[in-house]
Structure formats: C-alpha cells, structure tokens
Amino acid sequence: MMFPTLDPLLHSELRLAIMSLLISDVEAEFPYIKEQTGATAGNLSVQIDKLSAADYIKVEKSFKGKKPCTICRITPTGLKAFEDYVKALKSYLDVK
C-alpha cells in the first residue's frame, strides 16, 4: 500500500493539539491545555487518559497549595510517535 497508516492515537484533532503543545512547552497543566485547545474538561480528561495509557505522555498529579494540579509531559515514546506520524502524514500531503 502506498499510504502508510496514520497512528490513530495521534490522528485526532484534540490529541494532536495536546501533543503539539507538549512538544513546545515541555510541561503543561490541565487548565492551560484546556484553554489553549478550547476543549471541554471532559473531553480533555478522556484524551489525556488515552495518551497516558499509551505512554505517549506522563501525567503527574499533585497539589498546588490546596488545589489539585495535573501536569502533563511528553515521553520519549510519545515524541517518537509524533515524529513518525508527521513523517507518515507527509506522504499524504507532499503531493506536488
């Protein structure tokens, strides 16, 4: 087949946005990701879980003063997957 399969975990608007953020920002808190992506909290929570379950990101729960704080970071696995995804996408887009 001439078109490589696109990692379904990354071929999702919200999950891709999350990963994109975490590549630039190294780490990001839940509310920040929510604001930057415009996602609802529920949707974001679900998609973060999926990325986390695949070990594409690590999620660290702590407290910031008295409030819960969820920090996300990309993993090497996630970075690799993202790079592979971009490479794969290019065979769909670089069409000339």
Next chain:
Amino acid sequence: MMFPTLDPLLHSELRLAIMSLLISDVEAEFPYIKEQTGATAGNLSVQIDKLSAADYIKVEKSFKGKKPCTICRITPTGLKAFEDYVKALKSYLDVK
C-alpha cells in the same frame, strides 16, 4: 484558540488518501483508488460519496466497453479545502 479546526471531511485517513491521489493523478478510477489505498470497496464507496456530497470531488459514471466505470476527479472546491487543511495542519506540526 490557537489551533485551527481541522476540516473533518479531510481529517480521515481514507478520504485524505483519496484526495491525495486525485491531486497527483487528476483523475482516477474506482478500482485504481481501491488498489492504491488498500481500502475495501464498501468503505471506499462511502467515503467517495461523502467527498462528492461536499463537492470536493466529482464522480462520473460511464461504461468501459460493457463494464461500469467510476471516475473521480478533484474540484476547485476540493483543492482549496485540501490546501486549507494542509495549512491548518501545519500549526499542529511545525512545532519547534
């Protein structure tokens, strides 16, 4: 919001592959698209309908000798949508 929405009609592996083919090849027959994408006929038929309903492609049904022949071509609308999609995707991918 910092991430533009990705046209859901194009943000689909098979539909994107179809569009990608039609940009390089100008026109393509159903069996050729099927072979190039590795899709099942059913899936391909459905996705072609969707692209056609949005006027991203035109579908022309004729006969080749005695056999039915379905030819697909991209429309200006489709080309524009593809270009916009690529542009939008870049804000997710060009991350450095």
Next chain:
DNA sequence: TAAAGAAGTTTATTTTATAAACCAAATTAT
C-alpha cells in the same frame, strides 16, 4: 453557611469509520 467556582472524572450520546452482506452484469469453466 449558602452559593459559586475550580479542577477534574465518569457516563451517556452522537458521530464516524469500517466491514460484511448484498446486487447486477460479465466472464470463465464445465
């Protein structure tokens, strides 16, 4: 101390992708 807000999670709903089943005509084999 009641109401509102923050930070999420869980669950339900809608949408989408995909394949399985089907159909009609043509070709090939018996």
Next chain:
DNA sequence: ATAATTTGGTTTATAAAATAAACTTCTTTA
C-alpha cells in the same frame, strides 16, 4: 448452455471514537 466466479460496485449493520453533559470533591467568596 448453464453453473460458478469475478468485477464493480452499493447498502446496511457493527464497532469504535469523539464529544459533551452530568456529576464529584474541595475551595473560595458572598
């Protein structure tokens, strides 16, 4: 000649995914 297979699809059913609504717990403010 006719039965079986292949070609070129379409329609329908199923499985998976995305998304939002509803809920929870704790905190802050009125």
